[in-house]
Amino acid sequence: MAADVWRRGAAGVLLTVMACGATGCSDGGGSPSGAVSSAAAAVKSAGEAVSSAAAEAGKAAASAAAVAKDKLAEVKDGVNAKEQVTLGPVATEGDGYTTVPVTVRNTDDGKKSFAVQVEFKDEGGNLLDTVVVTVADVPGKGTGQGTARSTHKLSGTVTAQTGTALRY
Structure with a gap:
C-alpha cells in the first residue's frame, strides 16, 4: 500500500x-x-x-x-517432519488476518503431535510473519489438520511455506 x-x-x-x-x-x-x-x-x-x-x-x-524459534525449541525429541506437511491455499479472513490450512501426515505407527512453522511471505520472498501451529495427537499412519493464522494483518499478495516441522 x-x-x-x-x-x-x-x-x-x-x-x-x-x-x-x-x-x-x-x-x-x-x-x-x-x-x-x-x-x-x-x-x-x-x-x-x-x-x-x-x-x-x-x-x-x-x-x-x-x-516461533522459542516455541520450536520447547519441542523435546522432535524429528524433522517437513516432508509430511502440506499447506493449503492462503486466504485473507474478514478481519484482515491471513490464514492457511495445514495438513500433517503421521508416518509413525503411534500417535504423534506436530509443531509446524509457517512463514508468510510477500511477492518478493520477504518474510512478513511466521507462526507455529501445533497439531496434536495425530493417530499412527493418520492425518491431522490445523490452521496457521498471521499474528497481524498482512496486505498485498501473500504466500505461505513450511519453515521447520517437527514430529514428536
Missing part, C-alpha cells in the same frame, strides 16, 4: 517536471515553480513513509520469528 503511494507521488513529480519542461514553469526568477518543489517533497515524504512501514514490518517479522 505504501509503495503505491510512493509510485503515485513519483508519477506526479514526473508529470510535473515534464509539464514544466514543455511550458517553462518558473517562479519568474528562472527557478522551478513551487509545484515542482511541492511534488518533490511529496515523493520524499512518501518514500520516508515506505521506509518507515518497511522497517516496522521487518521488526514485526523478526519478533514473530523469535517467538
Whole structure:
C-alpha cells in the first residue's frame, strides 16, 4: 500500500517536471515553480513513509520469528517432519488476518503431535510473519489438520511455506 503511494507521488513529480519542461514553469526568477518543489517533497515524504512501514514490518517479522524459534525449541525429541506437511491455499479472513490450512501426515505407527512453522511471505520472498501451529495427537499412519493464522494483518499478495516441522 505504501509503495503505491510512493509510485503515485513519483508519477506526479514526473508529470510535473515534464509539464514544466514543455511550458517553462518558473517562479519568474528562472527557478522551478513551487509545484515542482511541492511534488518533490511529496515523493520524499512518501518514500520516508515506505521506509518507515518497511522497517516496522521487518521488526514485526523478526519478533514473530523469535517467538516461533522459542516455541520450536520447547519441542523435546522432535524429528524433522517437513516432508509430511502440506499447506493449503492462503486466504485473507474478514478481519484482515491471513490464514492457511495445514495438513500433517503421521508416518509413525503411534500417535504423534506436530509443531509446524509457517512463514508468510510477500511477492518478493520477504518474510512478513511466521507462526507455529501445533497439531496434536495425530493417530499412527493418520492425518491431522490445523490452521496457521498471521499474528497481524498482512496486505498485498501473500504466500505461505513450511519453515521447520517437527514430529514428536
